[in-house]
Amino acid sequence: MEDFNKADQVATGTLEHYWMPFTANRQFKQSPRLLAQAEGMYYKDVNGRPVLDGTAGLWCCNAGHGRKAISEAVSKQIHEMDYAPSFQMGHPLAFELAERLAAIAPKGINKVFFTNSGSESVDTALKIALNYHRARGEATRTRFIGRELGYHGVGFGGISVGGIGGNRRTFSQQLLQGVDHLPHTLDIQQNAFCKGLPETGAEKAEVLEQLVTLHGAENIAAVIVEPMSGSAGVILPPQGYLKRLREITRKYGILLIFDEVITGFGRVGDAFASQRWGVTPDMITTAKALNNGTIPMGAVLIDDAIYDASMDAPEGAIELYHGYTYSGHPVAAAAAIATLDIYQEEQLFERTKSLEGYFEKAVHSLKGLPNLIDIRNTGLVAGIQFSPSDKGIGKRGFGIFETCFKNGTLVRATADTIALSPPLIVDEAQIDQMVNTLSDAITTVG
Numbered sequence: 001m002e003d004f005n006k007a008d009q010v011a012t013g014t015l016e017h018y019w020m021p022f023t024a025n026r027q028f029k030q031s032p033r034l035l036a037q038a039e040g041m042y043y044k045d046v047n048g049r050p051v052l053d054g055t056a057g058l059w060c061c062n063a064g065h066g067r068k069a070i071s072e073a074v075s076k077q078i079h080e081m082d083y084a085p086s087f088q089m090g091h092p093l094a095f096e097l098a099e100r101l102a103a104i105a106p107k108g109i110n111k112v113f114f115t116n117s118g119s120e121s122v123d124t125a126l127k128i129a130l131n132y133h134r135a136r137g138e139a140t141r142t143r144f145i146g147r148e149l150g151y152h153g154v155g156f157g158g159i160s161v162g163g164i165g166g167n168r169r170t171f172s173q174q175l176l177q178g179v180d181h182l183p184h185t186l187d188i189q190q191n192a193f194c195k196g197l198p199e200t201g202a203e204k205a206e207v208l209e210q211l212v213t214l215h216g217a218e219n220i221a222a223v224i225v226e227p228m229s230g231s232a233g234v235i236l237p238p239q240g241y242l243k244r245l246r247e248i249t250r251k252y253g254i255l256l257i258f259d260e261v262i263t264g265f266g267r268v269g270d271a272f273a274s275q276r277w278g279v280t281p282d283m284i285t286t287a288k289a290l291n292n293g294t295i296p297m298g299a300v301l302i303d304d305a306i307y308d309a310s311m312d313a314p315e316g317a318i319e320l321y322h323g324y325t326y327s328g329h330p331v332a333a334a335a336a337i338a339t340l341d342i343y344q345e346e347q348l349f350e351r352t353k354s355l356e357g358y359f360e361k362a363v364h365s366l367k368g369l370p371n372l373i374d375i376r377n378t379g380l381v382a383g384i385q386f387s388p389s390d391k392g393i394g395k396r397g398f399g400i401f402e403t404c405f406k407n408g409t410l411v412r413a414t415a416d417t418i419a420l421s422p423p424l425i426v427d428e429a430q431i432d433q434m435v436n437t438l439s440d441a442i443t444t445v446g
Ligand SMILES: Cc1ncc(COP(=O)(O)O)c(C=O)c1O
Pocket: 116, 117, 118, 119, 120, 122, 151, 152, 153, 154, 226, 230, 231, 259, 260, 261, 262, 287, 288
C-alpha cells in the first residue's frame, strides 16, 4: 500500500520538475515507468512488480544488480575518504584502477585518463588526439572523421563526430568544424538475419581513402567509430571492415579511436571488442560497465606512444590542459575495482562467449513475426528491427518496448529497432523469458 501511494503521488504531482533526458517527457509523465529496486537480473518497479532486465540498465550493469562487493567497496571508501582533488593531487585508488585497466586493455594501451561519462570520454579522446599531433609538430592535423549513425554522446565534440541526425540538427550551426563521416555499415538488403558479423560490406572502409585524398592526411587527426554501433540499433561491423580502417589510418598517421562505451567490459566476449575482433586502435573510450553503472565514471585508454609524445613539454609544465573535478573519483574508482574483481572472479567475459550461441538461436527464433525485417546479433547483444508502422517512425518500436515493460521485461527501443543487451550473468531460462515476452509483444502490437 505504501508503495502504491508512492507511485500514485509521483504520478499525479511530483513528476513535473524533472526534465528527463532523451525522453518524451509529457508522454512519460502521463504514464510513468518508475523503477525502485534492483537485484540480480531483476528490477522492481515502484509497486514491487519484478521486471527482467534485458538491457543491463542502459548497457551499464554487466555484472547484474545489487552486487554486495561493489556497495561494500563504495561504502568503505566514502568512510575512508569521500573525495580527493584531482588536479596536482592524487590518491592511490585512481592509480590502482588505471593499472587494472591497462592489464585488461589491448597490448600497448597502458595509459588511462579518467572522466565521468561516455560523452566526456569521447571529447577527451578527441582533445588528446589534437594535443598529440601538436606535440609532435603536426598541428595541421585537426580534422576528425566519424561515421553516419555513430553515437558518441552529447558533448559538442561527440555530436559533431556522431552521425545520428536527430541529435545534431538542433545544434547544427555550432558543431565542430572540419568533421566528415564515413558511411554506416547497415545493409539490410545484403545482410538481413545474418548471424554474427556480416560477410559483406568491408569495402565501406575504403571511403576513408577518398577522404584522405580530399583533405590530405596532414590535415586529419583521428577517425572515431564504435566497433559496433549500439545506440543506433546494433549495427555490426562487416568482417574485415575494422581491420581495413586500421590499415588505412596507420598508413597515413591518423589516430584510430574505438568508442567502446557499450562494447567494453565483455559485451561482445573479450574485455573489449578490439580484442574480440583482433584490431587494436590508438585509444579506447569507455564508461558505463566500467563500474557496473553504479557511479558516473568513464575512462579513455591510451596507447603508450600517444602519452610519451604528449610528455614532450618543459619540465614542470602541465602536458594536457584538460581534466575534470571528478576525474578518478575515489568512490567511483573503488566501485570500478570491485567491479573488475567480479568480472574476473566470475569470468563474465568468458560467460558471454559461452552463452552467445544460445542467445543467437533464441533471438533468431523471432524471425517470421509480423513486420520484423532484420535480426542482428553478436556476443550478448541483439538488434531486432521492424518496418515502421503507418503511424510514423518509432511508433512500433515504442509500442513493443512499452508492452514488454508491462509484461515484465525491460528492452530498449531505438526508432523501430529493439535492442537486447542483458547483464552478462543472464542464464538460459532468462534469455527464453526475454525472448518469449518480446515475441508476445511483437504479436500484440502487430
Ligand atoms: C558508444 C557511446 N559513446 C558515448 C556514449 C555517451 O555516454 P554517456 O551517456 O555516459 O555520456 C554512449 C552512450 O550510450 C555510447 O553508447
